[in-house]
Amino acid sequence: MKQVTRTDAPHPLNCSETKRSFYEDLYDETGTQVKKRWNVVRDALSEMSGHHCAYCGKKAKVEVDHFFPKNKRAAPYLAYCWENLIPACHDCNQRKLAFFPRSLSGKRIIESCAEGVVPHDLLYEKSTIMEIASNDRLLDPTFDRVEEHLTLDCEFFCYNSHTKIGEITKERFFGEAFERNLEKLSHLAKKLVSEKVTVDILNPIFDLYGDEFYLRAYYEYWYLENAEGRMR
Template sequence: MKAIDRLSPPDCLNNEIEDSRKNKISFYKNLWDKYGKVYPRWNSTCKDVDGISNIRKQLLKMSNSSCAYCGKKIGNSSLDVDHYLPLSQFPYIAYCWYNLIPACKACNQSSKRDFIPSSIKSKIIVEDIVANTIENKLLYNHKNLLTELHDRIIEPTFDNPEEHIQFNPEFYYYEPKTEIGKITINMFFNHKEVAEEWEKLSELIKELVQHNVSESLIIRIIDLYGYEYVGLKFYEYWLREKEEGRINR
């Protein structure tokens, strides 16, 4: 898992733009569809000429078309727009840019699902633009909230994951450094299929290093394969093993 620089919001979610702000307020006033679900406007609005939402495009650009949690390569069709604080509990930050994370379907739907830190399960958290319409609320402040929460998972656009977890490339697993790291590992990485995928990537990179493939080409292959962070860790590991004469053992 790597740190991700959060890009500026697309215009349609930018609260600094008056028309966008008014439009978002209208979204919150008409939040629910006839089935009681929040309208998924992160998919259906703000579309470009190609019919794809600029919200989705910006999220993919932000993460180099990768899942922010596991690093798997994703495209528009395989992207899930994850709400870091889930819609089921916090619908009034549904359209807040700073709560949106690019994720693969496995991480969002199978691993994370509707995870809520226990310490805020009873809170009503809202985006500031609708603060005057909802009682007993806590205004959503990305930095302040995540700084105070210690029973959460890593948020890759806020945290430096290396402060919370450490990857072991020899044995294909993450070690926790903090409670946040422990929760994150248990959620996303303590799965047999994840270790198997990493093992395949490690063996591929080992073979490339053994055959003296150039660093630039290996990095390009890792970028195409996905799992960039662990891929680079495998590359560093096998380079050391080669330099120390252990790669063929």
């Protein structure tokens, strides 16, 4: 899972007055779907993550994932909250679907700029909300330290979870298909090391390859194994 440093919100999500007007006009003509205003936001998220999915780490055309979903049962009044938006590939966005912690179920959470627009239970302050949901939420790679919850086990082609958050995240994103792909990447990286393909030659390939995040991790793993005489 790719650690991502949160950047400043792009326009128009950096303007409380503009966002308040969005929340006053939240739904489309059906009254069920939050209006999309994503183009500039999607571009900013993609830049923020280096054009990688923050969940699986693949280089991809990212989509706007709402960490706390924008549907009516979850957190529609965080739909334009920059800190609630995650860059995700299509597969991870679909895999995550409308995951919402039970600890927050039934609570209306709003951004402070929407105060007075709708009644609410909680004003959004990220640290507070994440603490309330600390036992039943997913890992947010722009907020949590990934390594405290999940570490990649290169020997066994999987993630090891260290917390309940890590366990829930592993179950949601990193199942059998993911582990099979890791095994293939491991074999490829091992062959590259055995053929003495150096990292300076590989860097341009890493930048192009969709699984660069994991291929690089396995290359480094096998390079060290080889250097210490453990590669067979």
